[in-house]
Amino acid sequence: MARPKFQTLTEQMFYCLLALQRECCGMDIMDRVPAMTGGRVTVGSGTLYHLLDQFLASGMICETKVEGRRRSYLLTEKGRAVLEEEVARLRRQLEDYGRIMADYQAATTATKEEEQA
Amino acid sequence: MRKRKYRLAQFTFYDRTGIAADLTAEAARGWMLDKVSYFFWRFRRIEPRALHFAVSYFPKASVFDPEPGEEQRSFEEFCLQSGWQLVGSAAQMQIFCNERENPVPLETDALVELENIHKAAKRGFLLPYLLLMITGLLQMGLFLSSLFRDSLRVLGNSGYLFTGFSWAVLLCMTGTELLGYFRWRSRAKKAALEDGSFVPTKSTRRFQLACLWVVLVLLVLYFFSLEAYLRGFLLSSLALPTLVIASVIGTREVLKRWKVSTGINRAVTLGLCILLPVALSLFTTRAIFAMISDGRFQRPAAETYVYNGQTFSLYRDPLPLYVSDLLEIDDSRYSAQLTTTTSPLIATHTAVHRPRLGERNQSDLFYKPDLSYTVTEVRFAPLYGFCRRALLEQATDRVLHGRWGEYLPIEPTPEGVLAAYRLSDGVSVLNRWLLCYEDHFVELQADWALTAEQLEAAGQRLAGGM
Numbered sequence: 001m002a003r004p005k006f007q008t009l010t011e012q013m014f015y016c017l018l019a020l021q022r023e024c025c026g027m028d029i030m031d032r033v034p035a036m037t038g039g040r041v042t043v044g045s046g047t048l049y050h051l052l053d054q055f056l057a058s059g060m061i062c063e064t065k066v067e068g069r070r071r072s073y074l075l076t077e078k079g080r081a082v083l084e085e086e087v088a089r090l091r092r093q094l095e096d097y098g099r100i101m102a103d104y105q106a107a108t109t110a111t112k113e114e115e116q117a
Numbered sequence: 118m119r120k121r122k123y124r125l126a127q128f129t130f131y132d133r134t135g136i137a138a139d140l141t142a143e144a145a146r147g148w149m150l151d152k153v154s155y156f157f158w159r160f161r162r163i164e165p166r167a168l169h170f171a172v173s174y175f176p177k178a179s180v181f182d183p184e185p186g187e188e189q190r191s192f193e194e195f196c197l198q199s200g201w202q203l204v205g206s207a208a209q210m211q212i213f214c215n216e217r218e219n220p221v222p223l224e225t226d227a228l229v230e231l232e233n234i235h236k237a238a239k240r241g242f243l244l245p246y247l248l249l250m251i252t253g254l255l256q257m258g259l260f261l262s263s264l265f266r267d268s269l270r271v272l273g274n275s276g277y278l279f280t281g282f283s284w285a286v287l288l289c290m291t292g293t294e295l296l297g298y299f300r301w302r303s304r305a306k307k308a309a310l311e312d313g314s315f316v317p318t319k320s321t322r323r324f325q326l327a328c329l330w331v332v333l334v335l336l337v338l339y340f341f342s343l344e345a346y347l348r349g350f351l352l353s354s355l356a357l358p359t360l361v362i363a364s365v366i367g368t369r370e371v372l373k374r375w376k377v378s379t380g381i382n383r384a385v386t387l388g389l390c391i392l393l394p395v396a397l398s399l400f401t402t403r404a405i406f407a408m409i410s411d412g413r414f415q416r417p418a419a420e421t422y423v424y425n426g427q428t429f430s431l432y433r434d435p436l437p438l439y440v441s442d443l444l445e446i447d448d449s450r451y452s453a454q455l456t457t458t459t460s461p462l463i464a465t466h467t468a469v470h471r472p473r474l475g476e477r478n479q480s481d482l483f484y485k486p487d488l489s490y491t492v493t494e495v496r497f498a499p500l501y502g503f504c505r506r507a508l509l510e511q512a513t514d515r516v517l518h519g520r521w522g523e524y525l526p527i528e529p530t531p532e533g534v535l536a537a538y539r540l541s542d543g544v545s546v547l548n549r550w551l552l553c554y555e556d557h558f559v560e561l562q563a564d565w566a567l568t569a570e571q572l573e574a575a576g577q578r579l580a581g582g583m
Contacts, residue, residue, distance in 0.1 A: 012226040046213075
């Protein structure tokens with residue numbers, strides 16, 4: 001079950017893009033992601049470097065500043081669209097979950113009532 | 118106490134789990150990775166410490182880079198800021214160490230890591246291993262075709278068996294590595310997509326080292342099993358590929374030291390990979406021919422004699438059967454030459470008893486005839502039936518006077534001989550016999566038709582083999 005690149009985002013990808021709503025450099029992202037997630041998600045430097053490289057190559061982020069080897073990035077329109085699409089997907093997932101669980105609970109309650117009756 | 122140590126760099130390219138675990142264990146024992154070179158990894162003495170190691174891959178790096186490029190340096194700095202310090206690299210493979218107690222792992226996204234490893238593997242691992250495996254397959258094909266075509270010659274020669282075994286080991290090693298990689302990648306991809314987990318790599322280091330040791334030990338045994346005059350030949354045939362490999366790697370490293378660009382270094386090194394083997398093959402072929410004509414690879418002769426202005430060798434090897442054992446002639450001036458090729462499976466002794474050139478002519482042919490015989494000793498008993506069939510079939514493969522040969526059974530057989538045959542070309546019988554003993558065979562060829570008494574005498578003399 002191959003997953004086309006960036007069609008769905010891993011947590012690391014998601015939070016990296018989210019962190020780049022504001023211009024920042026790689027090190028800032030490494031600090032921002034744990035801060036955004038209460039320490040639940042961390043991004044390793046190896047992963048982050050390669051992610052930034054891939055995001056840059058696919059036009060999801062752009063380079064805004066280069067100071068020596070310190071580079072800053074910002075989310076592009078394409079990146080924002082990908083991020084929003086992912087959020088919409090997650091929302092749909094949540095909605096599906098909510099609907100199905102509500103139906104299931106309703107069915108369970110009805111069965112119990114029938115049994116009691 | 119020594120301050121440095123070297124270890125054979127026998128790690129699989131993608132074995133990030135095995136490498137990290139190995140280096141962590143070395144640091145705990147007081148050894149820190151100091152330098153990664155082509156064949157060996159160098160370690161320096163440190164205070165035993167609990168350090169964290171991780172391997173990452175930088176696909177854009179090349180083995181021909183004179184020094185890390187800007188992007189690679191950015192990557193190193195990036196990692197350094199989170200405590201991961203580069204301690205060694207080999208082309209795309211980058212080894213990092215972290216002194217912090219609980220560092221954030223270098224790689225935290227299994228899918229990203231997997232894609233990155235695959236990109237690096239395509240350049241630094243898969244292509245060379247695939248080429249090696251194809252070479253191994255071709256060589257094994259050639260070996261097997263020789264084995265089927267001329268099985269006794271191949272099975273009875275340690276050199277052929279060693280070469281065939283070495284190619285089989287290479288094929289096994291490269292096949293294991295490639296198969297291992299694709300199996301791991303498939304499992305790792307599944308896990309990464311399912312729950313984002315990392316799948317540890319499986320180290321094949323012990324298997325690889327065991328293979329190398331087996332080949333090395335067999336090579337040493339083969340070397341010492343050879344007669345002294347052939348050892349030089351083996352050494353020179355080993356020296357050729359060693360020289361090519363050393364020259365190619367040496368040139369690449371010198372060009373890197375001279376800061377020659379990646380492209381030029383690659384072009385020069387690949388050019389050398391093609392030209393050097395061709396040039397060295399031409400040179401060594403000429404040298405080997407010169408040495409052969411000098412008699413360097415020949416067993417020293419007992420004496421030499423000149424005939425028609427050319428020098429010929431004459432041997433005085435002890436043989437179990439001489440012409441004079443069968444005929445009333447003086448063979449004291451004959452050459453008696455015994456050549457032996459052995460393997461743990463079969464030993465083949467070829468004896469040639471012939472007069473000097475010029476001392477035999479058509480008129481006295483009967484009085485100074487040639488006699489030659491090959492004794493095939495079956496050292497590995499289960500091969501007896503196979504050898505017998507092979508010897509009988511060899512005759513049918515031989516074209517004699519435009520016809521296929523065939524061994525016809527003869528009676529009575531000499532004492533101690535289980536079965537005896539005489540070669541026929543379909544019209545008449547020839548002066549060639551095959552005698553089958555309990556544990557060996559003799560193919561006998563004479564310039565005259567042996568009588569039943571002479572065959573009996575020959576059969577009895579050759580009953581003990583060589």
